Amino acid sequence: MDFALNDEQRMMIDTVRRFIRDELQPLEQRVEDEGRLDDDTAHSIIERSRAVGLYALNMPAALGGGGLGAVDSMLCEEQFGHTTDILVRRAFGNVYDALLACEGEQVDRWVRPAIAGTRTCGLAITETGAGSDAQSIKTHAERTPSGWVLNGAKHFISDAGWSDFFLVSARTGDNAISLFAVDKGLPGFTLGKDQSMMGLRGTTHYELFFDDVPLEPMALIGGEGEGFKLAMGMLGRVRLALVGARAVGKASHVLELMTDYAKDRRQFGQRIGDFQLIQQMLADSAMEINAARLMVLHTAWMIDAGLDARDWISMVKVQASETLGRVVDRAVQVFGGMGFCKELPIERYYRDARVYRIFDGTSEIHRGIVARGLLKRGAELFDLHR
Ligand SMILES: Cc1cc2nc3c(=O)[nH]c(=O)nc-3n(C[C@H](O)[C@H](O)[C@H](O)COP(=O)(O)OP(=O)(O)OC[C@H]3O[C@@H](n4cnc5c(N)ncnc54)[C@H](O)[C@@H]3O)c2cc1C
Numbered sequence: 001m002d003f004a005l006n007d008e009q010r011m012m013i014d015t016v017r018r019f020i021r022d023e024l025q026p027l028e029q030r031v032e033d034e035g036r037l038d039d040d041t042a043h044s045i046i047e048r049s050r051a052v053g054l055y056a057l058n059m060p061a062a063l064g065g066g067g068l069g070a071v072d073s074m075l076c077e078e079q080f081g082h083t084t085d086i087l088v089r090r091a092f093g094n095v096y097d098a099l100l101a102c103e104g105e106q107v108d109r110w111v112r113p114a115i116a117g118t119r120t121c122g123l124a125i126t127e128t129g130a131g132s133d134a135q136s137i138k139t140h141a142e143r144t145p146s147g148w149v150l151n152g153a154k155h156f157i158s159d160a161g162w163s164d165f166f167l168v169s170a171r172t173g174d175n176a177i178s179l180f181a182v183d184k185g186l187p188g189f190t191l192g193k194d195q196s197m198m199g200l201r202g203t204t205h206y207e208l209f210f211d212d213v214p215l216e217p218m219a220l221i222g223g224e225g226e227g228f229k230l231a232m233g234m235l236g237r238v239r240l241a242l243v244g245a246r247a248v249g250k251a252s253h254v255l256e257l258m259t260d261y262a263k264d265r266r267q268f269g270q271r272i273g274d275f276q277l278i279q280q281m282l283a284d285s286a287m288e289i290n291a292a293r294l295m296v297l298h299t300a301w302m303i304d305a306g307l308d309a310r311d312w313i314s315m316v317k318v319q320a321s322e323t324l325g326r327v328v329d330r331a332v333q334v335f336g337g338m339g340f341c342k343e344l345p346i347e348r349y350y351r352d353a354r355v356y357r358i359f360d361g362t363s364e365i366h367r368g369i370v371a372r373g374l375l376k377r378g379a380e381l382f383d384l385h386r
Pocket of ligand 1: 123124125130131132133155156157158159200205355358359360361362364368
């Protein structure tokens with residue numbers, strides 16, 4: 001394991017960093033104020049990101065993606081954390097790994113357009129009665145002579161307003177959960193309300209309703225009964241990227257702001273950064289961020305090496321999201337009243353960070369996975385040198 005960056009990785013990180021600084025960060029406040037990103041700006045971001053080769057970096061090069069391995073993806077994802085969720089989605093795409101289970105005609109219908117940024121994919125697993133317990137879904141698909149018919153409902157579906165199709169989990173038998181690609185616009189498929197959230201302004205989180213939605217046979221992705229495994233496998237990598245690496249990036253961004261403020265702000269005739277209590281908040285943040293960063297990279301390295309990283313991903317999910325929570329809380333404290341005031345973005349970072357401990361599996365669920373892993377396989381499960 002060598003975490004020293006090579007020249008190529010440095011260039012890649014610099015390109016992403018520049019793109020975020022020049023193209024995305026200037027849009028953040030507008031999105032916050034307006035609560036949305038207009039379609040023209042969204043399309044132009046996608047175009048510009050594609051032009052510099054930054055769209056769908058995690059997808060295979062043979063299909064038009066960036067072809068990055070897990071470590072390189074996480075290096076980029078950490079940089080993505082330096083801006084807001086909606087801008088990252090538009091600029092870099094949300095092309096879920098499960099799409100790679102597509103075969104034959106499915107590839108042209110759903111995978112290539114997603115990688116090209118011409119069609120966007122949403123992920124619909126959660127239901128009002130099935131959150132953490134994702135296997136208790138009620139949405140179901142019945143086989144018909146012409147394919148499938150889908151019934152049920154989902155909620156909290158990120159980016160549903162913008163998405164052109166969804167990967168939807170549905171029961172296809174008593175014990176089988178399957179994954180279907182469901183195009184927006186199919187008869188019987190409607191969007192409910194956009195569920196207003198505490199943060200992540202600019203994104204939408206819709207309810208989806210399926211009322212006798214007819215699906216072609218090819219809508220089934222990865223085989224009947226494979227849906228839960230596919231969704232969880234996909235979420236594993238999504239968790240490491242979207243929650244692990246991005247949380248590290250967000251926390252680093254906030255630490256930069258805190259440090260600058262501690263150097264500039266003066267009280268009692270000195271910089272607040274000269275007070276030891278402020279120094280403790282800065283030092284603790286730096287230490288915790290780097291611990292989480294190393295865990296993200298180690299886990300990504302395990303994935304690239306073909307090792308089973310599932311329990312590690314759970315550990316990273318908790319560590320990175322809770323580190324972010326502590327860092328943004330300290331940032332509000334270091335900024336004092338200005339940390340609470342909407343004239344600076346600190347209060348927004350604080351609100352946006354909270355959901356990291358909830359989505360893609362709550363801290364409690366992932367702590368359970370870590371503990372059960374330990375009890376079943378022993379403490380060497382998390383021994384770096386085993
Ligand atoms: C902003 C946002 C975006 C989202 N985007 C999507 C999306 O795009 N697609 C999608 O499918 N879903 C999405 N979700 C749903 C998200 O994944 C769920 O909210 C999450 O999995 C938790 O489920 P829940 O909200 O039903 O909470 P519940 O499962 O009801 O949990 C409530 C509490 O009980 C605890 N709990 C539950 N089970 C256990 C247990 N076994 N042991 C200990 N404690 C337990 C939980 O940790 C939590 O504290 C999104 C949610 C949010 C808030």
